[in-house]
Amino acid sequence: MSTPTRNRRPRPAHPQAAASGSPEGSPEGAPEGAPPAGRTRLVLAVLLVAQFMLAVDFSILNVALPAIGEGLGFSLANLQWIATAFALSAAGFTLFFGRIGDLIGRKRIFIGSLVLLGLASLAGGLATSPEVLLAARVAQGLATAAATPAGLSLLTTSFPEGPLRQKALGINGALMSAGFTTGAILGGVLTDLLSWRWAFFINVPVALAVVLIAPAVIRESAPADRPRLDLPGALTVTLGLLGLVYGLTQAGEYGWTHPHALLGLAAGVLFLAAFFAVERKVAEPLVPLPTLARSNVAWGNVLGLLAFVTETSLVYLLTLYLQKTLGFTPLEAGVSFGVLGIGTVAGGLLAPRLVARTSTLTVLVAGGTVQAAFTAALLFLSTTTGPSLALLLPATFFGGIGNMLVIVGFMITATTGLPDREQGLATGLASMSQQVGITMGTPIMSAIVTATTSGAATPSAIHEGVRTAIAVNAALVLLGVALAAAFLRPRPTREAA
Known part of the structure; x- marks a missing residue:
């Protein structure tokens, strides 16, 4: 793959990028690594706002579930389907829609999915029965499954490999993790002050704004040769x-x-x-196995899966601990995660600088080590509020920084060295790792807590179950560090290009 030099007019990084109109090269007239200007900044802003909204949507209803159950008549046994209906469609269809974007155009998929998200959110907020609300959650999940890989593909094909893309992915990762935390806080605030319906309605104006602006500022991105599905x-x-x-x-x-x-x-x-x-048999596979066999794609996605499994499930475990052991209200528990949100934003801004100064592998290993150390520190949480918060707040802050270093490193690793025609596939795989990781983490940790407590729900039993799950969580982070060190050796530039 040819790359533009600093002394010549930038050219697309792959011949098909030029055919598709994808702005794979550096912005015209700007040297590689220069800050994006004008239109490019606007493209970045539109994509990041959309990704932040999608991340918020993952967690905004968690705190509101009991209120929704009371308002619409969900039984306690069926309440979990509000989250499960979303998770099934969001995780199950991500890779499929990522590839569809390669075939018919990522811009079309991105804008169309945000239209669906806005309509589904409006329907969910107006729902008067469990059936309507569950249908809206399925539609929200499908919209997320389509918008997330399309948005990431548009992001990666808008910047050349190097500092600009690393910076964009760093900001994107920071906003996504901050969005997950913000969703937990915002869900509690909206439910307490207004109604659970506003956890749906809040998506509508944001989706509308992105849909109105995106067609004018985002270029279509699709390979010239479009294989059959x-x-x-x-x-x-x-x-x-x-x-x-x-x-x-x-x-x-x-x-x-x-x-x-x-x-x-x-x-x-x-x-x-x-x-x-x-x-192995089809002529034009959905996922070409040689692409999946690349060490950076395969192991990068494994690390991404572990990163999202561990941090999102840690939020669940600490929510359980704060409410069931320390007696916090849902709003108080949500606000406590503001420090974690600040840590993830800081990590996202720091990661590209560290990658530029060291290497992606160094950032992955260092980030995982920091996350594991501060996750393990949470094993010393007690049943007393003051000392526990004095430990929990700094531990989640620094653990959030470490986790975000891993997430940005994973995004860079899993999408580097691939031509534009495979960026939809690469970002689809990365999005799938993210969605499945978010979905897997909580049930895995919940099962560990349940097994440890043997069904007991006393504050001390919950405390012990949470500590056991935290130990498993830290061990999974260390597993990711070991895998990165063993299988993600730095490669010469010519091999990665």
């Missing part, structure tokens, strides 16, 4: 992911031995095995 591959991978996500959510709710959990996990594994068998 691999329908058998799309069907098997989607069913496989749906099975895994369903099995995990059922395991978190009822335990790992529940028939629904076992059936879902078994079906997921079988469909994913069928997917790989299909991909």
